[in-house]
Amino acid sequence: MxxxxxxxxxxxxxxxxxxxxxxxxxEVKQESETHAKELAAKKVVGEQLPGMSYDLQTSLTAxxxxxxxxxxxxxxxxxxxxxxxxxxWIQLDYVVAISRDNPADAKKxxxxxxxxxxxxxxxxxxxxxxAKSYQ
Numbered sequence: 001m002x003x004x005x006x007x008x009x010x011x012x013x014x015x016x017x018x019x020x021x022x023x024x025x026x027e028v029k030q031e032s033e034t035h036a037k038e039l040a041a042k043k044v045v046g047e048q049l050p051g052m053s054y055d056l057q058t059s060l061t062a063x064x065x066x067x068x069x070x071x072x073x074x075x076x077x078x079x080x081x082x083x084x085x086x087x088x089w090i091q092l093d094y095v096v097a098i099s100r101d102n103p104a105d106a107k108k109x110x111x112x113x114x115x116x117x118x119x120x121x122x123x124x125x126x127x128x129x130x131a132k133s134y135q
Contacts, residue, residue, distance in 0.1 A: 049085045049086040049089055049122060049123070050083070050085070050086060051082055051083035051084055051085055051086030051087055052081075052082045052083070052086040052087070052090075053081075056078055056081075056082070059074065059078075060074065060078075060090065063075075064093065064097070067097075068094070068097040068098045068101060068102075071093075071094055071097055072094065072098070075090065075091070075094055079091075084116065084117070084121070084123075085117075085121050085122055085123045088113045088116070088117050088121070088123045088127075089123050089126070091109055091112075091113050092110070092113060092123070092126055092127070092130060094109065095109050095110045095113070095130070095134060096130070099133070099134070106134060107134050107135070110130065110134035110135075111134075111135075113127065114127055114131070
């Protein structure tokens with residue numbers, strides 16, 4: 001009789017332990033999904049950064065699609081009317097565009113952007129990603 005009672009208690013304890021384990025796994029999974037959603041929400045989109053008037057976006061997109069030379073001319077023409085952090089983002093796009101054909105200029109422009117961009121800037125994570133390639 002006592003052995004049956006001990007067996008029932010052990011079975012109840014095992015079932016309770018399994019229930020707690022499944023509950024804990026659900027909480028961890030939910031926290032992980034929440035963290036992933038927060039990171040996705042924090043991802044910076046260059047077009048949403050302040051510092052450039054909306055009417056220049058169409059010409060910027062056309063210049064980027066036309067190639068590095070046209071993009072560089074566009075940046076030389078309109079670069080002074082654009083403020084950071086948008087200017088830094090555009091210049092990093094330009095660095096990526098010219099890196100194959102003109103790596104020396106790409107590194108020079110990257111260094112200039114890095115020197116003027118504080119760690120609190122929304123562009124800073126992108127700088128860190130590109131730093132391995134352009135330093």
